[in-house]
Every structure is written in C-alpha cells, then in structure tokens.
Amino acid sequence: MSNLIKISVRNLVEFVLRTGDIDTSFMSMSRAVEGTKAHQKVQNSYGYEYQKEVTLKHNVYYDDFTIQLEGRADGILTLGDEIIVDEIKSTTKDLEDIKEDYNELHWAQAKCYGYIYCLQNNLDNIYIQLTYFHIESEERKIFKREYTKEDLEKFFLYLTDKYIEWASITFYWGGIRDKSIEEISFPFKNYRKGQRELAVATYKTIKEGKKLFAQAPTGIGKTMSTLFPSIKAIGEGTGTKIFYLTAKTITREVPIASTEILIRKGLRVKVIVITAKEKICANEEVKCNPRDCSFAKGHYDRVNEAIMDIFENEDLITRDTIVSYGLKHNVCPFEFSLDISLWADIIICDYNYVFNPQVYLKRFFENPNEDYIFLIDESHNLVDRSREMFSTEINKSSILGIRDIFKENYPPIYKALGKINSILNKVKDDLDIDKEYYQREEISDLYYPIKRVITVLEPWLMEEKKHSEYEKVLELYFNLTTFVKISELYDSHYVTYIKEYNKDIIFKLYCVDSSYLLREALERGRSSIFFSATLTPLDYHMELLGGKKDDYHIKLSSPFSRENLCLMVANSISTRYKDRERTYIDIVRHIETFIYAKKGNYFVFFPSYVYMTNVYEILMERNENLNIIIQDGNMSEIEREEFLLRFEEGNELIAFAVMGGIFSEGIDLTGEKLIGAIIVGVGLPQICFERNIIKDYFTYNLDEGFEYAYVYPGMNKVLQSAGRVIRSPEDRGAVLLIDDRYGTREYRALFPNEWLGAKNIRTDMEMKRILERFW
Template sequence: MYATMPSRHYKVSVRALAEFCQVEGDLVSVTRPGPSAFEGQQTHKATQSKRPPSYQAETPLRFCWQNPAFELVVTGRADGTFPDGVEEIKTTRVPPQDIPTGLRNLHHSQAKLYAAIYALQFDTGPVIRVRNTYVHPQTSEEWPLEREYPVEQLLDYLVNCCLRYDAWLIQVDRHQQDRQPFLAQLPFPFPTMRPAQRQMAESVYKACRVAKNLCVEAPTGTGKTLAALFPALKAMTEVEVRSLFFLTMKTTGQVAAHDALQRLDPEHRLTVVALTAKTRLCRSPDTPCDGQFCPYARDYFAKRDRLRAKLFDPIRWDPDALIELAEREQICPYYLSQDWAIWSDVVIGDLNYIYDTTAVQPYLLREIGNRATVLIDECHNLIDRGRMMFSADFSGLALQQLMHQCPKKIQTRLRKIQTRLREVCNKFGPGLCYESPQALLHSLRDFMADSAALLRDNPKFEPDALWQPFLFSCTRFIRLHDLADAGDFCWRYGTGSPELRGIELICLNPARLLMSKHQLVNNVVAFSATLKPWPYSQQLNGLQGAITQELASPFHASQFSVYLATDLSTRFRDRTSLPERLRALLNTLVANSKNTLVFFSSYQQLQQSARLLDRSDTLLVQRPDWSARERDAVLGQFREQRGLTLLTVLGGVFGEGIDLPGEQLEQVVVIGPGLPQVNEVNNAIRLQMEQQQLPGFDFAYAFPGLQKVLQAAGRCIRTDTDQGDILLIDDRFDAYRQLGWLPDHWTVRSGALHAWLN
C-alpha cells in the first residue's frame, strides 16, 4: 500500500486559464515596463470611482468544473460588473493599438471568461457587454473597447476553455497519480545514510509535511543534496505539492542535483526541467523576441500547445535536450522551459528564477494553485544574492553611447532623460542618499512607454546592440524603484561629465523582498555548511521564524587539526609589515609536498605577499582576470599533481563549491577574518542594522567575513578518509572562538605562528 493524495482538486485563475488557452499568435517579449502595482491599484480605484451606482467593483467570481477524477475551481475577481456586463481594466501608458495584438486578445479572452462566470452567478439577461478599458495612470485617459455577446456564446467559450484545460489536467493528474507509488516506494540510493544525513532528511520531510520553513546548517560531507531532495520527494505523496524547485547559487550545485536525481530516478519517471539563462538557450540572439523577426517566436503559442504533452517524455529536460527540441520544432526553448516548469515534478535552476523581481515562476505557480516546495542550496549566499537581485543602476555612459547612435527625434527624447539625470545628480550627489530620483523616473517611464512608437516613427533607424540593453536597464531600474523604500534601500548619485553621471539603487537589507517570495510557496528548505550565527542569517534572509537545525560533523576530530595563529594582525594599520611576516610561512608551504590553498582577504594583500616569494613551478598565484577555463585548469592540476600551493582570495571560486578529496588538498590557510571592505555602503548597512537595535558591525562586517572563512576552511576535509590541517592567521580568531562563533566540532589550538611551523 502507498499513501494517496488528499482529495484531488485543482485551481486556476481566470487569467491563467485564458493564458493556457492562447493558441494563436507570436511570442512578443515586451521590454517596456508596465505601470507599477501601486500605480495600477490607484488607477483602478480612480476609474472604478467614476462608474455609476449600479456598478460593482472587484466582484469575486467562482466556477466549479467537475471531472470524474478531480474537481477544477476557476476563480477570479472582475475589476467591475454592472447589471448587463463586465469590465476589465488595464493600466497602460500606450494606446491599445500600440499593445501587441496577442496581448490585447488575451485581455479580451480574460474579460469574456469573467463575463461567462458572471452570467452563471447572476441574472444578467440574454446579452452581456464585455468591456476592456485601458487607462493611462497619469492622464487618466480611457480607451474603452466594448463588445456585446449572447450569454450562450460566452458560456460556450467558457466550456471550451475548461475542456481544453480539463484535457491537459487529465494528463497531469494521471502522471501525478502514477508517481505516487513510485515516490512512496522510492529507496535511498545508497545502502545506508550517514547519521547527520538521516537527521536532516527527517527534518526536511516533516517541514514539507507541515508546510514550515526550515534552515539547516550541515557541515561539509553530510550529503546535503540527497538529504534535501530525497525526503522532499517522499513528502510529495502526502501533501498537495506538485513541484519541487531545487535552487542553487552556482552551476556546480545544479550538477550535484542532476546527479542525485539520476541516482534516485535512473528511468526518468519524474519530469525534470532545467531553467537556464536565456543567453545560453536563445537560438536567434541577433533578433528581438518577436515572431516578426525570430522564427522560434513565430506562432509560439500554437507550437507550445502542440508540444505540451512532451513534458512527460522520459527525458531530463536539461539545456541540451531543450535545444534539440527547439531546433527540431522551431520553438523558443527559453520560454518553453518557463512554461513547462510550473507543471514539472522537479525544477533545477538558479536562485533568480524564483527570487528575482522579473521572475515569472512565482506568479505562474500561484495562478494555477501549485504549492511548490523550494530547496535552496548554499543558502549562506542568499543575503548577498538578494542584495544583488534587488539593486540596479542607471548609467549616464550607456545613455550617451545610445544618443550617438539614434536619429534626432529619438535623441530629443533621450536628452530629456539626460537633463533629468543631471538635475537629480547635482541635487543629491555625490555619494549615498535616501532620496529617490522621482523626476528622472517620470522621464524614464514616458520614454519606455513611447519606445515602440519611436521606432515605428523612425523606420530607417535600425536599433543596434545598445538599444535593447538600455531598455532592459531602464525596465529593471524602474521596477526595483517601485519596490524600494528608504528603510531597506539607498541611492548613490554620481556627478561630473555626462558619461560619469549615474545612479545606483542599492539594497541594504533584502529580507522584506525575500520574505515576500518565500510566502508564495508551500515551504522553503534552506541549507548550507555556514549559517550561524542564526540571528544574522535569519534576520537578513527573510526566514525569520523558520525552524533551525544544526547538525554534527560526519568527520572525526582526528582527521584534521585547526590552529589559530594569534600573534599576527591583518588589520589595515598592519598591512605594510604583513607580507614580510608571512614570507617564511608561505615559502615553507611552497616547498613542502602537500597541496595547499592559501586564502587572502584581498587581491592587493595577495599580490604584495606573492612578490616576496621565491619562484617555484609549484606556486600558483590567482589573477582577478582568470577565465573559467583557467580556473578549471588549476583544479585539474590539483587533482593530478602534488606539492602545489595556490594563493587565492576568500569568497572566490576556490572558496566554496569545489571538492579536492584526499591528497588533492591537505592544507588550507586563511589569512585574516575576511571582513568586507570598509566603505560607505557597508557602513550604511551597519547603520541600518543599528537602527534596528542589532549589532551593526557584526552584521555588516564580522559575520559576512566569518562565513567566507568557514567556507574556505571547509574545503580541507571532504571525505571520511581525508586528513588535513587548517591554519587561521589573525589575533581576532581567538576572540571568535571565545564568542562561540567557530564550529563546535573543531578541536582548536592557538599560539604563535612559528609554533605551527615547527
């Protein structure tokens, strides 16, 4: 016997049903941003307030469709209803004729579905008016498009849409029922589980069962990927979770997830989709995402409808498989993977596919009622990645470069932006500021709204490589500004010549926006080898209130030694004498027969020390401009040779996510506590934390540096048979030990550096 799903029912929003049933038209990726959510809400309210007393705003509508195997509930909230009709309001800065035809048809399809359900719930008479009203958010100008339909015709349309969706859900439901016994009987792919791995797996399973967020600190060697994936899959037999998203910070984590799934499901019974960067999947990079120019976007929706069922083929839909399908069927692999992901059993991809402000997955999941579970690998990086995702910049240099390429009519519009940029930079700059550039934003919104018309009115102008990135940059800057608030964000204004002017929108605390994403899914399981101190990680990663678990190391203390050299300081004031004091140590490391990684806090510190060392074929010095191929070549050397010493930096590619077991790596040396650079942004983070009665210096400097140190140290011991030495150099590490910041499973000695050398 196996566990069965709870009562089988599906939900879909009216909008998602209309999108699903879109089977005609080209794919057109619109780059200009729509009005912000706040603008949309205000415009809707203002428009609704103008309607007569018989008008009902925000009318909830619900329709149940019964299938012998399941129930489908179609829900939505019509913007407005009146006795004989329905109104759907869309906020736009361009007239309807400038909106792509496919998108206008989608809006009308949505309104027709609202009207049909409205007719079923209320006595409307034999004919219903279906009105799509487009409203400018600033001028309040309205463009109403109204048609009349017999109720029978609208009901037929609703039934036909539900039949199409029903036919798809039958396939989805059959697949999900077939996967139940498979997942219930799914064995762990190894004879035994490590004790800590079992503890983590049990916690993950329980958290998924009760829809609770979980943060797990599990040391290197625990087997975290399988300890997260295996129980999360097993839990899908007992909760209404249709999809599992395994999110990573780096591609190495995705490789580990694919390998784990191959072990768990070698026959490909589960549907797996990899979400990959558009730049890698795009088959026509020199054309816009528009069916008029790109053959892969042409007739996209009909192709998508025809290929939907291929999702269930016994294939891992990784980038290679998606590209092969795209070439064969002439369909865009990037957008197809996005459409397929919401129906897949497992999705593997970068963090940004759920958390970036442009991510469509959270919206799509919500619209079809899919309570997905999200697993986040190496989630100690979530704070910095969150700050990066929620930060943006507007470049005066990019503006100037584009102006030189454009005809005079477009230049005139760009000069207005240039004027606003100069005014706000002179007013608020230079440096950090908590005032937003409202005047510039108004000009950017106007330009983006008119961008399509500008191209149409200048047919001889062929946009070059600068046009599209500029539009994307403007879109991102506007969108993030709409989410920013003075408490969590600041702006940095650059003054000077037109090329030097610019504005950075800087996220200081990503917690609020990360939490808003966490709340869209069933639950989040975040895991890493370095999450403590808990108040720091949970305060900033948006997982306040999550269950926390700290697991013991699977390794024995006898496998490695940890020594703190407390007679050296790497502080800024001691930077001049530090290289000379390190010379004997570094030459000793280079001369011995062990493979060693030496981590510095900065490239400057690294280069100053490297200049004093004796030349040797076994000494490798990382450069900031190393390519991925050069980095891989160095890792290859460590796997093949012995006696190598690599001088590298904390927080880089060699500091986490690499495995060099056994004699491939026997020593790790960390020079300094890895504190971030003292600058105005980090000081702003410190001040923001202190205003919340939190230890500002620790949150802005000490804890981020400590996590880099611990990640680097974790490279030393990777398997049960490894032996190695960890050396941390700085007098502050002794204070870290006394504060309980170093791992509990470490056996630590401290003293002078020469004692370790001898």
C-alpha cells in the first residue's frame, strides 16, 4: 500500500507530547540494563490470566492515506470481567517518590494500547495499569485507572490529529519522491566495466531480501552502483529507508557527492548526514543539560517547528545545514539531526548507528523486519570495529580514582566500590596473572558487585549534579552499565581478558567473533550490501561479517587497463622483525631506485612507526635534498588535511605513512598528485596478546588461526595501500611490494586478478629497466 505511513505508538506519543529540556547529565540507565529482566519477573509472576508482549496494530484512515500504528503492550491481564492493559516500568527511584502523575508519557502510551485493544475486542471500557518495579528491592507500585472507550478515543484522536500535519507532509512528499525516482535514469551516459553487474546484483539482492558481499576494485563506482538501485527499490515500495554506513568521516563525502549528482538530475529524496555529537555540538563544551547549554533548555518546545522548517526547504541535509537551522531555532544540532532522520529517505552515518549496542538508533529498530536497506561501505573495516563494539572493559584505577569522594558522606557507595576492587585483586592473585591472561569462561563473581555500584550511584547522580567530580563519576557509571549490558551477551564467542599494566588491572569482556551479533543486527533491515575493494578472501569476510551460505557474493575485476599499473615484487628481501636491522639498507636502495625513475609524488607505506622512522633517517642521511614528509601518530584533522594538500603536481613529494592508518584508504589523489607507492612488508598486525587470542580462537574453531588473526587482515591493508595509486581511467602508476613472502603460494593466492602480471625483481638495476620502459 503506497499510501501507508507507519509509526510506532511510542514514537507517536513522544513526538506529539514531548516538551521541555534535554538533560542527559544523568538519566537512569538501569532500565536499559535491567529492564528486560524486570519485565520478565513481573510477567512471570502472573499465571495464565496474563498474556505478555501483545502486539497491537491499528490503522487510522484519512482522505488520501493511512497511518498504521504499531506497538507492543507489556501485558494484557484478564481478572474476571476486568481487562487490564499493563505497562511495566523498571526504576531505581524510591517507590515512595513515584506518584500517580509521575510521568504522563507512561500513561499516554498505555492509553493508546488500551484504545486499540478496546476496538479490536469490542470493549466499552478497559483498565490501564502502570506497574513500577524497583530493580534492587524487586518491590512494585501499581496505579490503575478505568477508562471508557470514548475517553480513550478522544485522547487517541487528539494525538493523531496533532500528528496528521506531519503525516500529510510525509505522504505528499512520498508521492513527489516516488515520481522522481520513477523518472530518473542512471546518471552517467555509460556504465563502467563491472558497474552494471554490481548494480544489477544489488537490485536483485534487495528484491529478494538477502545479503550481498561485493569485492569491487577502485574505479567501478561502487557508491553509485549500490545507491542507485537502492533508491529505485524505495520508489517501487520494496525498501523504506537507506542507511549508508561508513567507517570514517572522510568516506562520507563520496555518498554525499553521489546524491548531489542524482539531485541535480531531478531526483527528490531527503538525505541526512548524521555527525557525532562531539563534532556537531554548538555549545562551548559538550554538556547536554539546561544549566550548561542554552540549546538544551527548552529544546523540545522548539524542535518540531525546526523540523518542519528544514523538511520544507532542504533535500540534502549536511552537517553545515543542520548547524545553520539549529542556530536559527536554538535547538541542539545533534538531537535535531536524529529527529530529522525519522523523516529522511537516506541516512548517511557511521557503522555505530546500526550495529553498536550502546548507540544504535533504537527509534528505527523497535519493530523487527522493517524494509530498511543497509549499504555498508569499506566493509572490511567492520571486522575489527564490530569486535570493539561488542567488547567492554573496566579498570581498577577508575574505581579507586573516585572512591574517596564517597568516604565521608556516602559509605554504601564507598563500600560497593571497594568490593569491586577487592574482587579484581582476588582474581589477579588467584589466577597468578603476570601481565596478561585470558580464559574462555566468564568470571561472573564481578557482575553483582558492579550492578550494586550502579544501583547505589543513581541517587547520588540524581542529587549531586553540581559536584566538582560529577563528570568523572558519571563516566564511570556509564562504563559500568555498558559492562553489565555486554556481560549479558557473553557466550562461546567471548573470552575474559585480564591485563596488568602500570599497577593497574584491566578486566575485559572481549568479543573475539562478533559475526552472530552482526547477523542479529542485520535482521533489523530487509537487505544488506557489503562492498569494498578489499574483501580478500571473500569467504573470510562473509564468515566474520555475519553472512550465511546462501548469501550472494560477487568479485569484480578492475575496470582500468592493466597497462596503466606497473606492479613489481621484490621478494628477495625479508622485512620480518628479526631481519629488519640487516635489510634497512636494501629497503632504502629500492626506494631510491623507485622514486628517481620518474619525478613525482610517492607514498611509502610501512607496518609500524618505528620501522618507518628508522628507514626515514637512513634515507634522509643519504638524500638530504629529498622532499620527505612523515605521518605523525597523533595528527589532528587539520594536520591530516595539510598533509594531503602537499600532494600537488610538481612537488616531488615522498610521503612516509603507516599501513592501515589514516592515509592508506579513503583518499583520492588522482592524476599526477600520486604516481607510485611502495609497500614495505605484508601488513601483518603487530603481534600482541589480543591478536593471539583471535589466533587461538580461530585455530580451535576453524584451524585457520594465523590466517584469520594476521595474514588476511594484513593483506587487506596492503591492498588498500596499493589502491591509492590508480584512482581513475587516466591514472598511470607504479607499485612496489617488498617482502619475500610475496613469492609464496599462500600470498600469491590473495593477489587480485589485475595483479597476476606482477614482475619479480631481484636487483635495483632490474627495477630501473622495468620502470624506464613503463614511464
């Protein structure tokens, strides 16, 4: 039904009735941490008379369209002639302080459920019950009111009438959008080699509601090949929203540019870029409360007007657009952007907003199986990113760092923090930990004391907002709540990792294999398209990114002429750690031969900063006149931009950088801005305890531990680094791989098709002759 507008009961209530300030200085997280368990305890305390988690749907018909409301009542209780809608709210607030009018939004949501239930069951009256469940004491406080169907209908229609202005805008906008989608053609005269194939595969995958894993080299036009068919799917009613997900801020420029091209061709879609709170905050300091931020004060009184303004006047809503309208209406730009996203057709944002259990956009994912399309750019990055999303740690120093605050006036908090400290010390002593240790079994003795600290801290955080150490305590509180939430996910895919560092004890729940959690997150949408130039090998990425055996995969060849790339392999030099000292001079000679063959700008990529610095010093000593710049480990965004601005034709620049770092992917230096790259080593991640945990896990489960922990991630870094050289059909460039392992069958099997003509070189003279012929 093209004229159907869906909204959840919760979103309807919050949207229409919200007023007042943003205040995230402290809001109890216990409901998030313990809410599900609290609901289950209340629900399970009843017998057959209690029907739990009841899905309720209702359509409201207007002239041209229908609003479909959907939600889930916590319970429907039947006691004789009484039918009761039960809404459960978990809390740590003293039940004595909770009165009947404690939160009108709680009543509002339940009243909507009550009205829908009355309609569907021919009831003239119904009872609405709010059950407040105290998490620590497990006591309950219940409020119950009786309503007639007419009372509830009056309230319900008040809400929907308020919403109808927005619904009508959405509906009529949908018609304009769909007509423009129907009329728009692919924006370029011709498809590049492989581009049509990827677009067709994307369209078919979305139609069938499946996943696609696409290795598509630079130059195919991955963004347009995935975005265009996804937009067509929305126009046909197959999809409702596109989430274009990126790993880094810099890579958002490409989908923004692609949507601009389509908009110039006549497409009408609402596109929003979501920027992290820290990067878009209009306040001097990120403090989201009415005392410290004028934008937070009264935000909800003004935000609906701001949304209407921006929706009526803008299609492409970037960071700067949001800030501009935020200042105009005096609303928080970040919260404003999240609200606008509800009305957008395409949301460009970080991976976190779909996958991270702490920050994913719950407003979109309340109901399962929505027709969302997830486009996951540079998806090789999601392997390690997702491990961190689903992992968490606490450390002893953060516990002891705040403990003395409570010694005099808050002994229960002081004592509870001391308990965590004691258990951390005991674990260290019992396991006789020396520096680092891990085990597959969880150490659950820590969980209750952490939950206890969360509980006793909440009243303090409510009352002491002006305390000088408030932010420090709040940070620990959020860290502990995250720890508890992640602990509920702990299973055979996790290990408990303990590290002693500078007399501190770090206790980590480490998600070694996040594939099943990603798979669950992907179920929130209809279809997912994973694409990158470097999904090598494909089966490894499908395994770790939550793929299934029946998911689609495609491997495309480079659209550029092989003659444009001169690829050489120096496979007689070892760059292994034990051999580096004696091969520095060989590396330097190869660099000299490579860069002196033709004047221009070059990148030289290394596996580590130390290795890079040592080679840099020797090269400079022998070549004082070279224009060399070197990546610093702590560069600001401005410094990164300045670094890249040096790549201009005629600069004869030699840039030293680290593989897997900020300059090895996501940057375009076309034409003469970059004519060659040297890759020193095979990109293996630094050998460390955490990587060895991954190795042990995949050795045990798949007998491919070293490959999964080191070889495959390393080779992806190599491919990304080499991919900086040829960025357009006109580009010509040279790449030199230095490491003896590139001569082995194992590594040659990981070479993309366009690398199969690589030339092996043993001497600098040989390299010089090959480069002279090429240039």
